[in-house]
Amino acid sequence: xxxxxxxxxxxxxxxxxxxxxxxxxxxxxxxxxxxxxxxxxxxxxxxxxxxxxxxxxxxxxxxxxxxxxxxxxxxxxxx
Ligand code: SF4
Ligand code: SF4
Numbered sequence: 001x002x003x004x005x006x007x008x009x010x011x012x013x014x015x016x017x018x019x020x021x022x023x024x025x026x027x028x029x030x031x032x033x034x035x036x037x038x039x040x041x042x043x044x045x046x047x048x049x050x051x052x053x054x055x056x057x058x059x060x061x062x063x064x065x066x067x068x069x070x071x072x073x074x075x076x077x078x079x
Contacts, residue, residue, distance in 0.1 A: 006055040010076045011035055013049040017072035027064040027073060033057040036064070 013036070018024070027049075028036040035052050064073050 006051075006053075006078070008077065008079050009055045009058045010078055011051050011055045011058060012074050012076075013051065014070075014072040014074075015049060017070040018049050021070055024069070026067045026069075030063040030067050032061060032063070033059060 013027075025036075025038055028034075028038060033054060035054060035058060037050050037052055039050050058075060060075070065071075065075065
């Protein structure tokens with residue numbers, strides 16, 4: 001079966017808010033379905049947040065929203 005990314009749920013991180021807290025990664029730790037991951041951009045040594053391609057597996061537990069100190073995460077239902 002071909003998976004279409006984020007067909008029903010859109011998870012977004014505001015990177016400019018997120019990067020105010022260096023090496024936080026709390027959302028990555030708390031998400032039970034591993035929607036968040038972080039990559040190190042080699043060119044400027046900046047760590048950015050990346051949403052994995054399994055946004056539709058979000059179970060709306062709200063843990064990421066509650067734990068993010070920067071209120072950088074938004075989750076939208078697309079249905
Ligand atoms: S919890 Fe918020 S501030 Fe921390 S890494 Fe995730 S999006 Fe960034
Ligand atoms: S609401 Fe829960 S399942 Fe959805 S992205 Fe946040 S931590 Fe993960």
